[in-house]
Amino acid sequence: MQASTYAIKASVCFDARNRRRACVLAAGFANTRSVALNCNFTSNNSICMRDMGMKLTRATQGVETLFRSTVKPRSVKAQASAGDIEEATPFKPQAKKSSGVVLPFVGVACLGAILFGYHLGVVNGALEYLAKDLGIAENTVLQGWIVSSLLAGATVGSFTGGSLADKFGRTRTFQLDAVPLAAGAFLCATAQSVQTMIIGRVLAGIGIGISSAIVPLYISEISPTEIRGALGSVNQLFICVGILAALVAGLPLAGNPLWWRTMFGLAAIPSILLALGMGLSPESPRWLFQVFLHDYISHI
Structure with missing residues (x-):
């Protein structure tokens, strides 16, 4: 029996507001990169590291907020060994009904x-x-x-x-x-x-x-x-x-x-x-x- 490989695909949709937020986050990472480059030409490394840490923290929190608000649960597709695609729906336990027959x-x-x-x-x-x-x-x-x-x-x-x-x-x-x-x-x-x-x-x-x-x-x-x-x-x-x-x-x-x-x-x-x-x-x-x-x- 061939080993089955599973490829999990997720898609993230951005609306206009999320696109603007992504641009701001990208600018924040770019600004952090510029701080890191400027540190090479300054003598006070502690101040540079502090500024870069603060900017990285803000950027990371922004990415988490962005993905938390935009990522939606999608159906997971499992790819079998023969290239077949099977739709795997999330398991929902059925509610048990007490029977009065006994x-x-x-x-x-x-x-x-x-x-x-x-x-x-x-x-x-x-x-x-x-x-x-x-x-x-x-x-x-x-x-x-x-x-x-x-x-x-x-x-x-x-x-x-x-x-x-x-x-x-x-x-x-x-x-x-x-x-x-x-x-x-x-x-x-x-x-x-x-x-x-x-x-x-x-x-x-x-x-x-x-x-x-x-x-x-x-x-x-x-x-x-x-x-x-x-x-x-x-x-x-x-x-x-x-x-x-x-x-x-x-x-x-x-x-x-x-x-x-x-x-x-x-x-x-x-x-x-x-x-x-x-x-x-x-x-x-x-x-x-x-x-x-x-x-x-x-x-x-």
């Missing part, structure tokens, strides 16, 4: 974040009433088990969420995650013993542990680059929304002591919506590429 799917994924916050906050208002209902009002140890069993399940779920997402895909993992979320909510709402309550809380904890791993993963992989940073903070926002929803759901407890069962049962609704919504959501492009690359390498 927003419904991000909203579906954020149901997992809402459930994360809801299960964390729902026990705060309901613990006193469920303890009386289950007969453990004086047993603080069992009450502690009911509270902390959610975090124990979340620890297990957080370790398995990533591997499940890589094996089954992001949307299928969401649908699998809805099973322990809904089952845990149902067991907690219908519990007649402490053991059933703890099992329900563990299942709900496994569900929120898995969702804590795959919700930000899925959102970041389906979001366009220009709004990826903004959508990345949506997960934390909806966790706070879930905690707030749990606190609001506990307001009727003062008038209805058995309302705590309804509070836990309400968590099954977002779980079902999560499973149904992920059936209509697209799979992560990154996971699809990983599957394609694995199949391609395995057939080589």
